[in-house]
Amino acid sequence: MTTAITASFAPTDLDNTGDELLREPVLVTGPATYQAVTDQVCRVTEAPRAPRAWYVAMAISLALLLLFGVLITYAIFTGVGVWGNNSPVFWGFPIINFVFWVGIAHAGTFISAILLLFRQKWRTGINRFAEATTVFAVVCAGIFPAIHVGRPWFAYWLLPYPNIMGDWPNFFSPLLWDACAVGTYATVSILFWYTGMVPDLATLRDRATGRIKPAVYGLLSLGWRGSARQWHLYERANIILAVLATALVLGVSSTVSTDMAVSQIPAWHETIFPPYFTAGAIYSGFAIVLALAIPARELFGLKDLITKRHLDNLAKLALLLGSMVLYIYLIEFVIAWYSGDPYERFAYLNYEFGPYWWLGWGILFCNGVVAQAFWFKFARQTWWIAWPVAVLCVMGMWMERFVIIIVSMHRSFLPSSWHMFVPTWIDIGTLAGSFGLFFTLFLLFCRYCPMVAVSEVKAILPQAQTRDALANERH
């Protein structure tokens, strides 16, 4: 029973995207027994060797991770002058990367928290996977502010601790707000992710052979038995964590946006920033989940659990959020014109016609035009269209963070203090290295953790429904 299912397994990859009235959509194509669902997910971790592509991807990621470590060490030992940051562009790549990675994190929490509260059953196929992207993206995000302060060994100065000068941090400062929001986000996403994984780790424990695996999975699964009392508590806790995480989906990027919105710089000092950053964040998150799901379901044979319908829904949500982002882009231009403020008007003209014009038009193209391809079912269903579109959306969102942060700062009020920003190769290498960290963690997760929430997928199978079983017991 515990021997790994190593025989070849051909996913059916049925088209289940059609909508029929009065019928629940099929969310598990192929053999939908409890055993088959378990086997499909556990096979990935139990196989003695990963697919060859996994080793190739791991090698590239580890090389980038090494680069990341080396460049950060170099920056810390030498000073932040190794980056392109200058006056007036005090915030260079580190803050762009921070805002970008925090945004990437948002889709996982959206899928596992908001879609849980809305009882979207399809989320079960992708929530684990998306939550993993959340956790790893927050890890990447957290590194950048820490190195950006230049002397990371003094990062504890952010905390209110008693010191001989008797002073305290300023609680009106967005820097402190950021630390609280991102620290909370990292902690809560890890707790939510791990709590969700415990029953599936128990599944892996009960199937594991050898000496080390049962012990490791046994410890990680905390002795979970799946008793009715445990499930009862577990479901309540999951709902409560979902409610708390929902507040974070809407709160974290809003707080990050106050770093800019609370200042005086033209094109920063705007009340639209919190929803603007949040919409962009969730949008970029959906794009990266889509960009990862397309190869992962292929590579690990999960096409029957992460079905075409899941990809279709992800693309539709990316389209919805992308359209919101486009709307905000347009309304910002209108408001800049309507405000009558010459600095505000100049800032937006500078976006599109200044020295960084190609980035200004680039974000309108990537986030405004390209994402609209998802109106067409053909684009959502064809991997060689959907994947490049998703990657372009992610790139577009990085460029958007660049435009907001750098292009606004490099020409603010006084022309005498205008200055161009040019990244150094260390800036670019650190950005690439952060992707190395993200993908290293993600690939390890794919190989050693249950990539799909097995217990949640089982609970939505038709044979798991118990609506009428006690019909004659109730009064």
Next chain:
Amino acid sequence: MAMTQNIISPVAGAAEPTPYGLLAEFPDPQALLRAAAAIRQAGYRRWDCYSPFPIHGLDRAMRLKRSGLPWFVFGGAFTGCFAALAVAWFCNAYSYPLIFSGKPYWGLPANIPVAFPLTILFGAVTTFLALWVLAGLPRLHHPLFFSARFRRATTDGFFVTIEATDPCYDLAATTQLLRRLGAQAVEVVKDC
């Protein structure tokens, strides 16, 4: 490994010093739900059901009490919110008052961005800890893990256990009850 046969016999039962209880396997969630309702009506108290996923309606069939978890969460979240506001007030308005941008020393709206995440942080950490403590976890071992059959409880097995310490527990009668409720297999689980 082949423990799939029934091992219910007076001899086997006597050989084990005070077993943990009886483990019965049911074919599907619907049967488990009906069995749970019947066992509860038969007056058993120290028993539980096991399934690879949460079964809708099982907590009602077993008449499980609503857990006190939300109250712990409320306590944690309230503590977080209050602590954040208290620290902000102490630092910026009491211990070392400083004027920032001509604003008052103390202002509730300006402190919400710190109080809000800390409310959530404390609430979530409390939820996490209270969940495992109330669920009796983590633990390294449990008598049920002696049963090879029980390893399927996390894949496709639906089980009921009735503990030997239950006042209504009687090896023969309880076995018969479980059989009558549609159990595919019943076995005695030894205690540590």
